[in-house]
Structure formats: C-alpha cells, structure tokens
Amino acid sequence: MEKAYKLLSLQKHISHSQAKSLIDSGLVSANGRKLTLARTLLDPKTSFQIQDIAPLRIIEQKGDLLVVDKPAFLESYAIQARFQGYELLHRLDRETSGVLLLARSQSQTALEIIRAFKARKVEKIYYALVSGIIPESSTINAPILTKKGKSAKSKVHKDGLEAITHITPESIVGKKTLLRVKIETGRTHQIRVHLAHIGHPILGDTLYGGANAARLMLHASDIELLGMKFHAPLPEEFRIR
Incomplete structure (x- = not known):
C-alpha cells in the first residue's frame, strides 16, 4: 500500500x-x-x-456589473482574482456551479446589490441531484448553526439562525431525484445541510453524507434582483435518464 x-x-x-x-x-x-x-x-x-475544470463563461458584462457562469472546482475567489478591480457580491462553494455576481469595487452597483442580498430581495434558484425519491414539493424550515475554523461546517440546531428552503422534484430516475430549490435565506451550506437533514443528501457531498459522484451535484441556475434576471444552463451531468 x-x-x-x-x-x-x-x-x-x-x-x-x-x-x-x-x-x-x-x-x-x-x-x-x-x-x-x-x-x-x-x-x-x-x-x-x-477531472478537467470546465471553462469560465461570461453571462453578462455591462457597466459595473459582471455575471459569470462559474464551473465546478473553481474557487469563487479565484474568479475574482481574474478580474482586476471587481469584487464578489456573494460566493458559491468550490464544487457548486452556476450564476455568480461581481461588480467593480465600491461602485454604486456593488452597494445596491449587497443591500438587496441583506434585505432578502434576491430570488435564487438552484438544482440539486439527491439520493432517494422525493415525490412531492415541501418547505424545510430548520435553523442552521455554523462552526467556522479552518473550514466551515453547518448543522441543523435549535440555537442556529433561521433557514428556509423550498424544494420541488423535477424528475425521478431510479433512486435519484433532481430537485428545483429556492432559498429564502443564505446560511452557510444551507441547501446541503437541509437536504441531508431530511435524509436526501446531495450526490457527491462528502461533507454531509452524500453518495459518491464526480462532483457536488449542486448548480445555481438563476438569480433575479433589482429588475434583472440571470441564468446559467444546467450542466449535462445533471440530466438523469
């Protein structure tokens, strides 16, 4: 060995x-x-x-705003480093793909979007491929407590912060379900923790008990805020048959 x-x-x-x-x-x-x-x-x-890292794709670059389709395995901060003068307005976990927003540092656009996130005036839609069969839509309302050190890990706990996640099954094949996920709050690892909490961890999520997969099967497909909408198509690996 x-x-x-x-x-x-x-x-x-x-x-x-x-x-x-x-x-x-x-x-x-x-x-x-x-x-x-x-x-x-x-x-x-x-x-x-x-595994290769897919190329980074620019969804829109207009004025002070930059919107990209982040590939899995590329750190959000590594994307920020590629675009001098821009700052992240939120972040996605390393293995999560999808819509990521940046803006020129200290610009009015950056300030307005940051305020929108804090006021919960941002609609975020994700897709998650999970183990097991989820036949019906439901809402997961369970507080999340996060412990931060060298790396962050969260759990459902009575002393945690409010966390609300809405899930809708899009397709079921075998013992896997593709979920459309809408979150009202933005807690650390919220979707991952909530889905593991109900017994359906995301495939590839080794931190929260997910079954083996080439990557964490979580994709940020849509963001809507301040009258703007941005979309990142679902990667091919999510299309279960």
Missing part, C-alpha cells in the same frame, strides 16, 4: 505537491470513486482519473 498522492505523482509524472493539490481540489478519482484525502493508502495498481 502507498499514499495516494505519491502514486498519482508517479503515474501522472507530476510533483508530489501538484498531486496533493489535485486531490485536495476534488479533481481526482481512484477506481471510479472521488478521493478526498491525499494520504489515503491505496494499492499501487490503483487507476486514477483527473
């Missing part, structure tokens, strides 16, 4: 640090299962697969 990053380094002819970075970024699978720890001990004959 050998550590995963050393085997990956040897097989792909890359440095140990590059191998660790790829595994830490969630881009590596071993024998079809995503690796989460670079020091996992594996058989030397293990077969590795490295």
